[in-house]
Every structure is written in C-alpha cells, then in structure tokens.
Amino acid sequence: MKINNYDEKSIHILKDLEAVRTRPGMYIGSTDSRGLHHLVWEIINNSIDETLAGFGYQIDVTIFKDNSIEVSDEGRGMPYKMHESGRPTTEVILTVLHAGGKFGKGGGYNSSGGLHGVGSTAVNALSSYLELTIYRDNKIWHQIFSNGGTKVTPLEEIGTTKKTGTTIKFKPDPNVFSQTVFSYETIRDRIREFSFLLKGLKTTIKDLRPKNTLYEEFLYDDGLISYIGFLNSGRNTLTSITSYSDTYTVQEDKNGKNISADISVDVAFQYDDNYNERIYSFVNSVKTTDGGTHEVGFKAGLTRAVNEYARKASLIKEKDTNLEGSDIRESVTAVISLKIPENVLEFEGQTKSKLGTPSAKTATENLTYNHVTTYLTENKEEALKIINKALASQRAREAARKARDDARNIKTKSKQEISLSGKLTPAQKLDRDKNELFLVEGDSAGGSAKQGRNRVFQAILPLRGKVLNTENQRLENILNNEELSTIIYTIGAGYGANFDVKKSNYKKVVIMTDADQDGSHIQILLITFFFRYMKPLINDGRLYLASPPFYKVTKRRGSKEEITYAWSDEELEEIIKDDKNYSIQRFKGLGEMNADQLWDTTMNPEKRTLIRVLIDDDVEAEKRVRLLMGDDSTQRKEWIDQNVSFEVIDNYDIGDK
Ligand code: 28G
Numbered sequence: 097m098k099i100n101n102y103d104e105k106s107i108h109i110l111k112d113l114e115a116v117r118t119r120p121g122m123y124i125g126s127t128d129s130r131g132l133h134h135l136v137w138e139i140i141n142n143s144i145d146e147t148l149a150g151f152g153y154q155i156d157v158t159i160f161k162d163n164s165i166e167v168s169d170e171g172r173g174m175p176y177k178m179h180e181s182g183r184p185t186t187e188v189i190l191t192v193l194h195a196g197g198k199f200g201k202g203g204g205y206n207s208s209g210g211l212h213g214v215g216s217t218a219v220n221a222l223s224s225y226l227e228l229t230i231y232r233d234n235k236i237w238h239q240i241f242s243n244g245g246t247k248v249t250p251l252e253e254i255g256t257t258k259k260t261g262t263t264i265k266f267k268p269d270p271n272v273f274s275q276t277v278f279s280y281e282t283i284r285d286r287i288r289e290f291s292f293l294l295k296g297l298k299t300t301i302k303d304l305r306p307k308n309t310l311y312e313e314f315l316y317d318d319g320l321i322s323y324i325g326f327l328n329s330g331r332n333t334l335t336s337i338t339s340y341s342d343t344y345t346v347q348e349d350k351n352g353k354n355i356s357a358d359i360s361v362d363v364a365f366q367y368d369d370n371y372n373e374r375i376y377s378f379v380n381s382v383k384t385t386d387g388g389t390h391e392v393g394f395k396a397g398l399t400r401a402v403n404e405y406a407r408k409a410s411l412i413k414e415k416d417t418n419l420e421g422s423d424i425r426e427s428v429t430a431v432i433s434l435k436i437p438e439n440v441l442e443f444e445g446q447t448k449s450k451l452g453t454p455s456a457k458t459a460t461e462n463l464t465y466n467h468v469t470t471y472l473t474e475n476k477e478e479a480l481k482i483i484n485k486a487l488a489s490q491r492a493r494e495a496a497r498k499a500r501d502d503a504r505n506i507k508t509k510s511k512q513e514i515s516l517s518g519k520l521t522p523a524q525k526l527d528r529d530k531n532e533l534f535l536v537e538g539d540s541a542g543g544s545a546k547q548g549r550n551r552v553f554q555a556i557l558p559l560r561g562k563v564l565n566t567e568n569q570r571l572e573n574i575l576n577n578e579e580l581s582t583i584i585y586t587i588g589a590g591y592g593a594n595f596d597v598k599k600s601n602y603k604k605v606v607i608m609t610d611a612d613q614d615g616s617h618i619q620i621l622l623i624t625f626f627f628r629y630m631k632p633l634i635n636d637g638r639l640y641l642a643s644p645p646f647y648k649v650t651k652r653r654g655s656k657e658e659i660t661y662a663w664s665d666e667e668l669e670e671i672i673k674d675d676k677n678y679s680i681q682r683f684k685g686l687g688e689m690n691a692d693q694l695w696d697t698t699m700n701p702e703k704r705t706l707i708r709v710l711i712d713d714d715v716e717a718e719k720r721v722r723l724l725m726g727d728d729s730t731q732r733k734e735w736i737d738q739n740v741s742f743e744v745i746d747n748y749d750i751g752d753k
Contacts, residue, residue, distance in 0.1 A: 112193045113245040116221035120272055123218045129275040130712075132268055133282055135222060138215035139167045139264055141207045144290060144381050146171025147297055148205035148435065152261060154298045157287060159278050161305055164225075164267035173232030173260045176251055184251045186228060186237075190220045191245050206438045207380045219266055220245040222273075226266040231257045244269065280310055285713050288314045292326065293381045293433050295319035320364035320431050327376075327429050327715065330723065330731050331368040334427065334485065335478040339364035340467040346455035348440040357440040359459050363394060363467075365430035367482055370726075371489075371570045372628060373425040374718055377432040379441070379451050385635065385714070388444065388451025390434050390460045395421050397464025405472040406483045422593065423489040424482075432460065489570070496572030520586050521546045521556040526601070533586065533602040534642070534699070535559055537609040537618050541686035541694075545608065548691035549699055555602070557586055563621040566628050567725035580625060587630070597632040605633065606706060608642035608698065610685035623709060624725050627717065640706040644689070644698045648681040661697050663705070 116123050124134040136157075143155045152170035159165050175185040188194075194217075220226045221244050228251075230237040236255040240248040270276050280303045287299035291314035303310040316322040324337045341362040348355050377384045377391045384390070399421040406412040406419065434456055442452035472479040523531045533555045536542045542558025549556060564577045571592060574580050584591050589599040607622050609615030619641060626639055633639055645661035647668050652658075662668040672678055683689060689697070698704050711717045723735055 112217060113191060113221040115193070116218050117244050117272070120218075120222055124222070127273050129277075129279070132273050132275050132278065135219045135266070135268055136165060136167070136278070136283060137286070138219050139266070140287070140290075141382075142215055143167060143169035143171065143262070144207045144294075145205065146262075147294055148207060148380060153296060154300070155287065155290070156300045156302075157283060158302045159280065159283070159305060160265075162267060163276050163278060163305075164265060165278055166263060166265035168261060168263040170259065170261040173230045174228070174262045176230055176232065176237050186230070186239060186251055187247070190216050190226070190228065190241065193217050204438055205380050205435055206441070207382050216264070217245070219264075222269055223266040224269045224271075226264065229263040229265075231259045231261045231263075234258065282712060284312060285716055288312075289383075289715070290381055291316055292319065292323035292431075293378055320362055320433065323431050324364045324366050324429055327374070327431070327719070328366055328368060330719075330728060331370065331429075334367040334369055334481050335475075337364055337366040338467070338471050340463060342463050344455075344459040344463075346440070346459060348453065348455055350440065355439055357437045359437075359440075359453075359456060360435040361390075361456075361460050361463050362433040362435075363430065363460070363464060365428050367485065368427050368429065370427045371568070373422075373428050373430075375425070375428070375430045375432065376715065377434075377451075379434050379436055379456075381433070382448065383714070384449055384451050386445075386447075386450035389453055389457040390432050390451050393457035393460030393462075394430065394432050394464050395425065396457070397461040398468055399424055400461075401465045401468035401472065402483065402486065405469065405479060406486075409476075409479070409483075411480070411483045411487070419483075419486045419490055420493075423486040423493065426485055426489040434460070492570050492572050496575060499576065519558060519582065521549075523553050523555045524551050525553060527553060527603075528601060529603055531555065531602045532604040532606060533557060534606045534608050535583065535622065536686070537615055538685075538687060541608070541610075544686065544689060544691045544694045545699065546691075548693075548695035550695075554699065555586075557582065559618070563618055563625070565621055565725060566625045567721065568727055571629075574625070574629065583625075584629070587633070589630070589633075591629045595630050595632055597630075597636045597638070600633065600638065603638060604640055604706070605638055606640045606642050608644070608686065610687075611644055611646055612684065615685075620725070624721055626709075627711070627721055631711070634709055634711055637708055637710065639709040641709065642698050643705045643707060644683060644686055644694075646683060648683060648689075648693070649678055650681070651675060651678045 120127050120131065124131045124138070126134075140155065140157070143152070146152050146169055147155070149171075151172050154170050156168045157165065174189060177185060179185040179188045181188060220241055223241075223244070225240065225242040225248075226245070228237075228239045228241075234256055235253050236257050237251055238249070238254045239251040242248045268276055280301070284301050287301055291297050291299045296315070296317060296319075298313060298315040300313040301311070319339075321337050321339050324339075339362075341360065343358055343360040345356055346359050348357060375387070375391060375394070377387055377394075379388075379390065399419070402424045403412070403418045407414075412419070434451075436451075436453055436456060440453055440455070442454075444450040444452040472482075525531075531553045534545055534549070534557065536545045536556055536558045539558050539560065542556055545556045545558075559579055563579055564574065566574055566580070574591075575584075586601070587605065588601040589596050605626075607619050609618045623639070626634055643663065645663050647662040649660045649662060649668070649671050650657050651660070660671050662671055668680070672680070681688075686694065686698075696703060723731055726732075
C-alpha cells in the first residue's frame with residue numbers, strides 16, 4: 097500500500113512540472129523577455145510576502161555571468177520538515193502547483209494576491225537548475241533540482257548558522273525561453289519600487305556580467321514621500337508632498353460570513369504645473385494597473401474635501417457648480433498603497449490588476465477626506481494654488497465644450513465633415529476582433545495604402561503634416577485638434593479615463609511612417625498621444641509600428657526580374673553577395689513604393705513585420721515621456737548626453753553596379 101501511495105505522488109509531481117513545461121504561457125504569460133522576468137517576480141514575491149508578514153528587512157538579487165539569478169531574503173526560512181503528504185515541505189512548495197487549497201487562505205498578506213500560488217513550482221519547472229538554501233533552526237539546509245524540477249540532491253543539512261532566511265538561485269531553461277538575458281534595469285526598477293512601498297526595506301542588486309560589476313542598493317525611511325520625490329524629480333512642483341497613513345479594522349461579508357480584517361492605507365501626493373494626472377496604486381506591493389476600490393476612494397475623498405474647503409473659503413461661490421474630480425486631479429502625482437489580508441482580498445475580472453474589496457474604498461476615502469481637509473486648512477497658500485489650478489481646468493473644459501457645441505450647431509456642415517473631414521477609408525466589414533487601422537504619414541502614401549490594402553478588414557487614415565505634441569496640452573486642445581480628434585472618433589472607444597478598449601473598432605492600430613527622422617518623430621508624437629489618452633489600447637497590445645523595408649533589390653534573371661526587399665544593411669549584403677546582375681533602390685519614403693509593393697512588404701499580414709508597442713514599466717515610461725516630450729530642454733539635453741552615443745555612419749554608395 098505504502099509503495100503504491102508513493103508512486104502515485106511521484107506521478108502527481110511529474111504531472112504538475114510537466115503541465116507547466118508543456119504550456120508555460122498559461123502559468124507565466126509568455127516565454128519572451130516578459131516571461132523570463134516573470135520568473136524573477138514570482139521568486140521575489142515570496143520574499144516580499146515574508147517582509148509583509150513582518151519578517152526580514154533585506155532582499156538581495158544577484159545576476160550571474162551564465163544568466164542565472166539569485167534571490168535572498170532574511171525571512172523565517174522556508175519550512176522544510178515533513179509535510180503531511182510524506183515529503184519535505186520544500187519539495188511540496190517547489191514541485192506541486194498549489195493554486196487554492198493546499199496552503200489555504202490565511203489572514204496573512206500575500207503579494208501574489210492569493211491568486212496563483214504557482215510561483216516557485218513554475219520557476220522550478222522552467223529552469224535548467226534551481227538551488228535552494230534555507231537558514232532555519234540554526235542550520236543551513238540545501239537542495240538542488242535540475243532539468244525542469246528533477247531532484248538532483250535530497251534536502252540535506254550542510255552547516256550551522258545564526259541567521260534565518262531563504263536563498264534561491266536558478267537558471268531559466270534556454271530550451272523554454274526565446275530570450276534568456278536578464279535586464280538589469282528592469283529588475284532594478286522593480287526592487288526600487290518595493291523599497292519605496294515598504295518603508296525600511298533594503299533591496300540590493302548586483303550584476304556580475306559586465307566587466308565592472310554593477311551594484312545598487314535602495315532603502316527609503318520616508319517611503320511614499322521619497323517615491324513622490326522620485327516620480328516628480330525634474331518637474332516644476334506646485335505644492336509640497338503631503339502623506340498620510342492609517343489602519344482600519346473593516347467588516348467584509350464573504351459567502352454569508354462576516355469577517356473582520358485590518359486594512360492599512362498609505363497615501364502621498366503632490367501637484368505640479370502640468371496637465372495630466374498620475375495615480376499609481378498598489379495592493380500588497382503589487383501594482384493595480386486598472387485601479388479599483390482604493391483609487392475610487394482616494395478620488396472621492398479628494399474631490400469632496402477640496403470642494404468643501406473651496407466653498408468655505410469662498411473660492412467657489414454659492415451659485416457656482418462644484419469642481420469636477422478631473423479638474424481637481426489635473427496635475428496631481430499620487431501613490432496609493434494598501435495592505436489587505438488575503439481573506440478579504442478581492443479582484444475584479446480575470447487579472448489581479450483591479451482591486452474589488454469594497455471596504456478598501458471606505459477606508460481610503462475617509463482617510464483621504466480627513467487628511468486633505470486638515471492639510472488644506474493648515475496650508476492656505478498651497479490650498480489656493482490647488483484650487484486655482486482646478487478652477488482654470490474647469491474654465492478650459494467649459495470653453496471647449498461651448499466651442500464644440502457651437503461647431504455642432506453650424507447647419508451648413510454635415511456631421512461627417514466636422515468629425516472626419518472625410519479622410520478615413522473604412523474597412524468593408526465591421527469586425528472588432530480583426531480590423532486594422534493604418535495611420536499613414538502623408539496623403540500620397542495614404543493613396544498607395546488605400547489601393548494596396550485588403551479592403552475587407554484594413555482601414556486607412558492619412559495624416560497631414562506634423563502631429564500635435566500632446567505632452568504639454570490640456571485635453572481640450574487635443575479635442576480641438578483635427579488630426580487627433582479624428583483618430584479618437586475613428587477608433588470609437590472614447591479617450592482618457594473614459595476610454596473603453598472593448599469598444600475599439602480595431603484590433604490593431606498601426607502607425608505607418610517613412611523610415612526617416614520625420615517619420616520617427618511622427619511615431620513618437622502619436623505614441624505619446626496614445627500613452628496619455630488611450631493607455632489601455634497599448635496595454636491590450638493593440639498599438640503597432642509598421643516596418644517598411646529600406647531597400648528593394650531587383651535581380652535580372654535573363655528576361656525576368658526577381659524582386660527582394662531588405663530591412664537592414666546586413667540583409668542587403670546577404671541578398672547581393674555572389675550576384676553581379678542587380679540593382680538596388682533605397683526607399684526614402686513610403687510614397688516611393690507603389691500600392692502592390694506597400695501591400696507586399698508592409699501591410700500583408702502573411703509577410704509583414706509589425707512592432708508591438710508595450711509599456712514595461714509605467715513609472716519609467718511616464719518619466720521618459722515627460723523628459724523627452726516635455727518642455728524642460730536642459731534635462732532633456734542632459735539625458736541625451738548621458739544615454740545617446742552619436743556615431744558617424746559611412747555614407748553607403750548605392751546605385752546600379
Ligand atoms: C529567496 C527567494 C524566495 C520564503 C518563507 C517562509 C515561510 C514559508 C516561505 O511558508 C508555507 C504557507 C502559509 C504557513 C511561513 C516560515 C511560516 C512560518 C514560513 C522565499 C506555511 C510556506 N515560517 N520564505 N514560505 N506557508 N522565501 N524567497 O521563497 O501558511 S518562502
């Protein structure tokens with residue numbers, strides 16, 4: 097009986113590890129660079145959970161020359177004694193998928209949102225080796241797995257120690273991942289974020305790959321205040337940073353049972369002189385990209401406090417309307433960080449990117465309302481600045497609405513003329529899950545694209561001239577800009593906070609520009625616009641850059657011609673080597689290709705290459721857009737000096753040979 101039992105368990109383990117290896121995407125999203133880094137987040141999250149539980153104040157990350165990586169924490173150390181299933185707990189944690197059940201839902205905090213619990217097992221399954229070291233009960237314990245979780249050594253005692261903690265070193269399996277090179281910056285940004293969110297947590301990162309080892313460490317005793325300082329460095333700030341935190345005991349109704357839980361709320365914010373709001377929210381140190389109840393609570397509390405104060409101070413007259421939330425948040429940078437125990441933690445939708453816990457709203461709203469009321473009363477000058485800015489936003493909003501109403505009332509123009517200028521060449525069928533919109537630089541390329549496209553599902557919108565830089569503009573100016581308002585109307589899913597990606601008329605929005613400086617500039621301006629006003633379109637993976645070829649090679653084969661395209665100088669050389677009879681044409685712009693060529697090289701889904709635009713790190717993207725697109729040219733110059741190297745490229749002499 098016993099032997100049989102054991103066999104069944106071994107099979108079960110293999111099944112779990114095998115399941116992950118067969119369909120890695122299901123467990124870690126993808127097997128590209130994102131998936132690769134996902135492994136690191138899974139492991140670091142376990143260390144963070146120990147920190148959230150109150151154990152350990154330091155997490156160290158080391159990247160090794162062979163692209164393996166090690167994470168160390170100073171928590172209690174992973175339990176290693178026999179698990180009820182008859183195997184060491186370490187093996188259960190590292191080889192069995194325990195989504196729900198197994199370890200139960202405790203009242204603890206969990207950075208993985210208690211949603212998968214596949215963490216360490218998935219990492220083990222996708223690694224060519226994994227080495228575990230545990231410091232616990234004054235002893236050092238050690239075990240090695242390889243080839244996707246196969247036990248190489250049993251868990252054994254290898255020494256004594258006074259410290260506690262866990263160390264995991266692993267090397268992602270190159271047979272699984274298309275990308276195996278860790279990005280120092282990506283991991284650095286993430287651990288720095290943890291240090292901002294968890295006041296007093298020291299994180300360090302060491303990269304042993306370069307000639308001169310890279311090393312950084314982060315420790316912020318001022319937590320979110322430091323975070324806002326970091327986010328707003330280089331901006332012209334209007335107010336000082338204000339921060340507040342408290343813990344609430346809340347009652348939640350769960351499956352008919354009344355549960356009480358402690359929710360801690362931590363918020364900081366600051367205003368600057370710009371026109372867009374930046375709210376970053378987190379739950380148990382994990383970013384909630386789609387917001388949720390805590391964000392709703394913050395906005396409600398802020399709006400209520402500012403309006404009440406503005407009325408009391410007679411900045412809003414009795415007969416006037418209240419300021420809208422969006423007016424009040426016009427240039428705010430805010431970080432909202434909640435700790436919510438697992439037993440009342442709820443998310444909306446499939447992903448854990450939107451908080452659902454109802455009492456998180458009440459807690460955040462009450463705390464924000466009380467704090468902001470006091471803050472405004474005690475800081476009259478700052479209060480005046482905030483309210484004057486909100487009033488200016490309100491006036492701009494109303495003026496723009498009036499302008500649009502007037503335009504709509506002009507009887508002589510048809511509705512289509514006003515909203516579209518008749519420029520869109522639509523697709524023949526309305527298919528939201530398939531249709532593609534090409535935003536094309538210039539009317540002439542627009543013409544070729546219109547002729548060359550697949551009429552059934554591809555739509556063409558030519559853009560004339562330069563696109564407006566949206567970075568330093570109020571929303572109103574964007575709505576009044578013909579080019580951009582046409583894009584908003586054509587996509588049909590709204591803009592800003594009301595943008596609903598599900599309503600998008602297009603599965604793919606493709607920016608198609610010339611392969612020259614102007615073209616890159618238009619790409620950047622459009623990406624900036626989508627980043628500010630349609631971010632979910634990017635996050636949903638719907639924004640793309642077309643990649644037209646640089647060269648066309650015509651080879652003569654007797655009386656016939658054979659045409660090949662090249663996207664780089666290397667490709668070009670490959671094509672022309674061992675050949676005498678050819679001519680090269682360098683495409684300077686899309687307009688030099690005829691309709692067929694444009695279809696063949698750039699638009700035909702079976703042959704083209706599209707580059708998907710994605711945001712890896714919202715905070716970094718925000719800072720970069722601000723720096724490169726904003727109006728502080730001194731900072732921009734500094735950044736370019738430090739980060740861009742200019743090299744002289746020999747002029748390539750091209751012509752018939
Ligand atoms: C270094 C890389 C990643 C970890 C711990 C500590 C405990 C633990 C880990 O327990 C099973 C499930 C919930 C209790 C917990 C130690 C309680 C008491 C732990 C890590 C049992 C897992 N003593 N540190 N797991 N829990 N660090 N770092 O993986 O109920 S994993």
